[in-house]
Amino acid sequence: MLKTYNEDSFLIALVRAYFYPAGEDIYQNYFRENLNWDDVLLKTQEQGLSGFLYRCLKDKTLSPQIKTLRDELKRHYLHSVAVNTRIAQDAKIIVEALRGGGIAAILLKGLDLVWRLYGDIGLRACTDLDILITRRGLAAANGVLLSLGYKQPAAYDDFLRLSGPACLNSLVYKKDGGACPVHLHWHLVNSTWPIDYLTGKIDMEKIWGSAYCVSFEGITYSALAQRHLLLYLSYHVFNHHFDRLILALDIAKVLETYKDSLDWDLLIREAGDFGVLPQVYYSLKFISKNFKLDTPRFKKIEEILINAKNWSPTGLRPRCPCGATSRAAFIRRLTAAVLSQRDKLIVSSFDKKNAYKTSYFFYLMDQDGLLAKLRFILRTFFPSRYVMAHNLNISVDKVRFRHYLYRIKSNLVKL
Numbered sequence: 001m002l003k004t005y006n007e008d009s010f011l012i013a014l015v016r017a018y019f020y021p022a023g024e025d026i027y028q029n030y031f032r033e034n035l036n037w038d039d040v041l042l043k044t045q046e047q048g049l050s051g052f053l054y055r056c057l058k059d060k061t062l063s064p065q066i067k068t069l070r071d072e073l074k075r076h077y078l079h080s081v082a083v084n085t086r087i088a089q090d091a092k093i094i095v096e097a098l099r100g101g102g103i104a105a106i107l108l109k110g111l112d113l114v115w116r117l118y119g120d121i122g123l124r125a126c127t128d129l130d131i132l133i134t135r136r137g138l139a140a141a142n143g144v145l146l147s148l149g150y151k152q153p154a155a156y157d158d159f160l161r162l163s164g165p166a167c168l169n170s171l172v173y174k175k176d177g178g179a180c181p182v183h184l185h186w187h188l189v190n191s192t193w194p195i196d197y198l199t200g201k202i203d204m205e206k207i208w209g210s211a212y213c214v215s216f217e218g219i220t221y222s223a224l225a226q227r228h229l230l231l232y233l234s235y236h237v238f239n240h241h242f243d244r245l246i247l248a249l250d251i252a253k254v255l256e257t258y259k260d261s262l263d264w265d266l267l268i269r270e271a272g273d274f275g276v277l278p279q280v281y282y283s284l285k286f287i288s289k290n291f292k293l294d295t296p297r298f299k300k301i302e303e304i305l306i307n308a309k310n311w312s313p314t315g316l317r318p319r320c321p322c323g324a325t326s327r328a329a330f331i332r333r334l335t336a337a338v339l340s341q342r343d344k345l346i347v348s349s350f351d352k353k354n355a356y357k358t359s360y361f362f363y364l365m366d367q368d369g370l371l372a373k374l375r376f377i378l379r380t381f382f383p384s385r386y387v388m389a390h391n392l393n394i395s396v397d398k399v400r401f402r403h404y405l406y407r408i409k410s411n412l413v414k415l
Helices: 007-019 026-031 037-046 050-057 064-100 110-118 135-147 156-161 196-201 204-210 226-239 245-257 264-274 277-291 298-307 325-347 352-365 369-381 385-392 401-414
Strands: 106-108 129-132 170-173 182-185 212-216 219-223
Touching: 007 037, 007 050, 007 245, 007 277, 037 050, 037 064, 050 064, 064 110, 064 129, 064 135, 064 219, 106 110, 110 129, 110 212, 110 219, 110 245, 135 156, 135 170, 135 182, 156 385, 196 264, 204 226, 226 245, 226 264, 226 277, 226 352, 245 277, 264 277, 264 298, 277 298, 352 369, 369 401, 385 401
Parallel strands: 106 219, 129 182
Antiparallel strands: 106 129, 170 182, 212 219
């Protein structure tokens, strides 16, 4: 009997068919379905899969209606080629300028993934250029970008003086004339949520010590080691609440590209040391459930986490004496309920509002004790002025109470 599909499951099945081309002939099955192809096109754009879907359909024999869809996807693909080519040109200028100034730099996310994983500059759309520098290199990197015509962010002087672990560790530089924005990072943790406790756990010296040089399209740059790339993308997609399939596809491409060279033992050990093993677990679970992709060592990671004394798959960490049976029983029941809900969300990732709740709930329950959890909630609604200044592109001294009121409103809508 023919399966019944919808637009969401079509996108997931399409990714699955890419990794398992000898499996189910989804093209014939779906094209018999009465799908809303305009909705398919819209969802494809929202999920960042336009170029990817175009390549999947490029050489297929299609009905006239689907050919129209493919032609529209081709237009988006060619647009990505043009935009990414421009970003690559900007990247070459910036990377060479930073290198000339003696500033260590690693390309993150977008363009690096296009070159290392996809092998086609139009398959993955990019919107900006993410560069990782060291914290002590911020002033020098700022000078380089200013010399290239980029505008100094309003909060630059404030962040330059900031000391100690922070949850937000980046500045955005913009330039007139159509140049792509440059997102300058000095740590892998970058969030408006108060997760600065992770900042101290992630050993940036190991990140920099394991980075290596790669060359594409005439550009030589430093890139994250394979294991650190998987850790970072897992943390990144978790923080973005699994809200776009392209972010999960990036991780699946890492598994495919480096399946014979990933050091899983070292990856698992460092993920535990860095405090991001749960994020890796859930990212692999997402890929396993949705894409049916083999995820090496997934069971080992699950076993490590479940057997850990202070961890459970929901992020709940019971910290009571063994004799506190009533509290422990309550936590177990709550853990089971939330894990069940999380599994539903992981299987169906398109509900962004619920996915946001799930990611936030994990970090909330990862705090030690009731007071820490209350403080986490308070800092969510009332973050430091540095977070507010960054989001609003103003200096810290211009942050006002009305800005916090707007943030409270926006967070309540998401929750």
